[in-house]
Amino acid sequence: MKQLVIQAFGDADQLKLTEAERPALAPGQVRIRMHYAGVNPIDAKTRAGLGWGAQAIKDKLPWSPGFEVMGSVLELGVEVNCYQVGDRLFGLVAGGGYGEELVVEAEELLLVPEGVSDEMAAGLSLAGATAWQGLTDHGALQAGERVLISAAAGGVGHLAVQLAKGLGATVVALASPGNHDFLRGLGADEVIDYRDPAALDALAPVDLFFDLVGGTSGETLLSHLKPGGRVVTVPTITAPQVIAAAEARGLKATGMLRRIDNEHLDILAGMIADGRLKVEVSHVFPLAEGPAAHRQIESGHTRGKVLLRG
Ligand SMILES: NC(=O)c1ccc[n+]([C@@H]2O[C@H](COP(=O)([O-])OP(=O)(O)OC[C@H]3O[C@@H](n4cnc5c(N)ncnc54)[C@H](OP(=O)(O)O)[C@@H]3O)[C@@H](O)[C@H]2O)c1
Incomplete structure (x- = not known):
């Protein structure tokens, strides 16, 4: 499966599309087909080697950015009873969202409610x-x-x-x-x-x-x-x-540093479903155009959200 990674800190062109291994599923995990990943300033700052994000990964390169994801379930690990193959999920992950697939703990993500588009769910969590x-x-x-x-x-x-x-x-x-x-x-x-x-x-x-x-x-x-x-x-x-x-x-x-709180995210997604909250998505780039997506977020003048499409 294809994944955008950096081998070293630097400008947006450090992001390269590579062929990555498909890890086996451990109990409690799910494999997700990524539909959209949110692109956030933290992704670009970390890629550039700045701030707490870069400090956290400097000894763990190569690194794939992407904390904000939406996708559908491809495969369930043993002991996962809360989802079915095909369910639409979204949420905050610890990185690695910039790939065609990702493996996460089932409880990390939430169901996208009826009436919420893939794009809005993708741009919501972070x-x-x-x-x-x-x-x-x-x-x-x-x-x-x-x-x-x-x-x-x-x-x-x-x-x-x-x-x-x-x-x-x-x-x-x-x-x-x-x-x-x-x-x-x-x-x-x-x-x-x-x-x-x-x-x-x-x-x-x-x-x-x-x-x-x-x-x-x-x-x-x-x-x-x-x-x-x-x-x-x-x-x-x-x-x-x-x-x-x-x-x-x-x-x-x-x-402040935002934290993962799926109860809050559930409430926010419910607000989108009943029309009280709207996620504006102004730019969608294919995964292969990760550098262009980073240049857009680094412009500092994006309206709403930038997404990568898986
Ligand atoms: N601590 C945390 O947990 C956390 C979490 C999320 C984000 N952040 C940080 O919070 C900041 C905002 O994130 P974001 O995702 O909202 O960024 P963003 O989407 O890139 O923000 C873009 C917006 O910034 C506006 N802007 C640029 N310069 C401005 C200025 N001098 N005064 C007023 N508005 C200005 C632009 O408005 P115009 O186009 O109208 O100029 C544009 O709409 C980033 O630094 C990000 O890293 C921190």
Whole structure:
């Protein structure tokens, strides 16, 4: 079976399509035919040798990226009674999603509910878990509060806008003008061009800042919080910098690392099924075009999600 791997850290062209072994199934495992894999900034940062992801795999190359997958069951290991061949599954895996097939523990994945497309299920798990955990577990967002979301049109941000609105918050979304109508359509109450200083100056203070850009952008936007306001800064590489700047202003700030929580993912997939949540998929690349998919995510200006098709 074909798999995209890197042999060494480097640019997008390090991703090469290779022929990989089909491992035997251990008890409790399932073999999945990958239909779509989500492409996330962490995949590209790790491929480039940056951050915690690269630290974790630097002695284990070659490595195949891909944490966010959707596919159908090809084969069941012994002791797997919860699924049947052909079932559509999705979820967060520990890597290796960029292949025609993958072998996972059966309990790692969940059934895709009726009414949820393969593409939406594929783009949900990493971005949706980050948005949900960031706003609720870390941000403690309450109905009636004002939340500022940067990179609001991106993979995590466009889900965070919808979830924050559903929680009863007033949502202020930052994006370039070409994404403003898109964000209003997702429920954003106020939409601001992050490159427009006058529009930013006029912004009324917020209770929570969900920072999806980090670095200097994260630091600069801290001036828009109410006294005692809260900050969740999501990009891990710059989190210490943004947290230090926030604390110097007397704000409560935290970084985060999304975790696997299939109960949450089940709820989010149910929200898609009943029309309360939408995953926007703007680009789909065939597996063989992995480098182009990485260049797209590295542009920093993707609307919604990028997927690879298996
Ligand atoms: N800690 C964790 O567990 C975790 C989990 C997931 C993601 N992350 C990190 O969170 C960040 C966001 O992830 P993502 O998947 O949402 O990224 P993404 O999809 O690549 O984000 C793209 C969006 O960023 C916007 N953008 C770019 N520069 C901006 C700026 N200066 N101000 C406001 N918006 C800007 C773009 O909007 P325009 O095109 O309108 O400019 C675009 O829509 C990444 O750094 C990622 O690594 C961390």
